[in-house]
Amino acid sequence: xxxxxxxxxxxxxxxxxxxxxxxxxxxxxxxxxxxxxxxxxxxxxxxxxxxxxxxxxxxxxxxxxxxxxxxxxxxxxxxxxxxxxxxxxxxxxxxxxxxxxxxxxxxxxxxxxxxxxxxxxxxxxxxxxxxxxxxxxxxxxxxxxxxxxxxxxxxxxxxxxxxxxxxxxxxxxxxxxxxxxxxxxxxxxxxxxxxxxxxxxxxxxxxxxxxxxxxxxxxxxxxxxxxxxxxxxxxxx
Numbered sequence: 001x002x003x004x005x006x007x008x009x010x011x012x013x014x015x016x017x018x019x020x021x022x023x024x025x026x027x028x029x030x031x032x033x034x035x036x037x038x039x040x041x042x043x044x045x046x047x048x049x050x051x052x053x054x055x056x057x058x059x060x061x062x063x064x065x066x067x068x069x070x071x072x073x074x075x076x077x078x079x080x081x082x083x084x085x086x087x088x089x090x091x092x093x094x095x096x097x098x099x100x101x102x103x104x105x106x107x108x109x110x111x112x113x114x115x116x117x118x119x120x121x122x123x124x125x126x127x128x129x130x131x132x133x134x135x136x137x138x139x140x141x142x143x144x145x146x147x148x149x150x151x152x153x154x155x156x157x158x159x160x161x162x163x164x165x166x167x168x169x170x171x172x173x174x175x176x177x178x179x180x181x182x183x184x185x186x187x188x189x190x191x192x193x194x195x196x197x198x199x200x201x202x203x204x205x206x207x208x209x210x211x212x213x214x215x216x217x218x219x220x221x222x223x224x225x226x227x228x229x230x231x232x233x234x235x236x237x
Contacts, residue, residue, distance in 0.1 A: 028140065031145060038153075044127075049152075060074060063094075066116065077094055092202065143179075143186075165187070
């Protein structure tokens with residue numbers, strides 16, 4: 001067998017073993033990690049949900065439409081995003097450029113851009129079946145964590161009369177309650193939520209804070225472009 005085929009075969013074997021072990025798990029034993037794939041599938045009409053790069057591009061477009069950036073700066077950032085650059089640095093520079101005269105890295109007009117990008121999320125839900133399945137798991141005790149900035153799951157859950165709650169790492173007490181399984185419909189946004197720009201993880205320092213958080217350690221993180229978390233360890237003291 002050729003080396004490449006042998007490697008693929010081993011990978012498939014591991015996947016099958018993992019799936020078999022997963023099937024034997026009870027919902028309350030699972031931690032469901034939601035990435036961009038879920039949001040992009042549920043609301044394909046919002047490009048910003050597809051990837052980190054698409055999100056930055058959407059913010060640049062909103063900044064251009066709202067005229068909070070000089071046309072020359074807009075062109076410059078579009079070029080930076082199109083190239084294979086560190087998107088964390090690009091995002092940080094973009095936000096700083098929006099407020100060159102202050103030390104605030106996340107000014108109000110950045111929030112205006114976010115609101116423009118994620119406007120009327122509830123009206124863009126085209127494929128709710130995925131969200132419905134997640135809610136069913138939550139009803140049976142599955143904990144949900146997401147790296148996404150949107151709250152599509154919470155919006156859909158509220159439409160189904162569920163007591164949904166968006167959590168972030170700033171509220172340590174709530175996070176620990178969630179970790180202990182006390183918040184059935186709590187969704188932990190480890191990178192923050194678009195409705196609170198100051199709580200969003202958007203630059204290298206913010207990313208470092210998440211990975212070194214005393215309550216939650218995220219290991220095996222594959223980068224902002226893929227939004228992938230391999231393993232989560234909770235330390236309850």
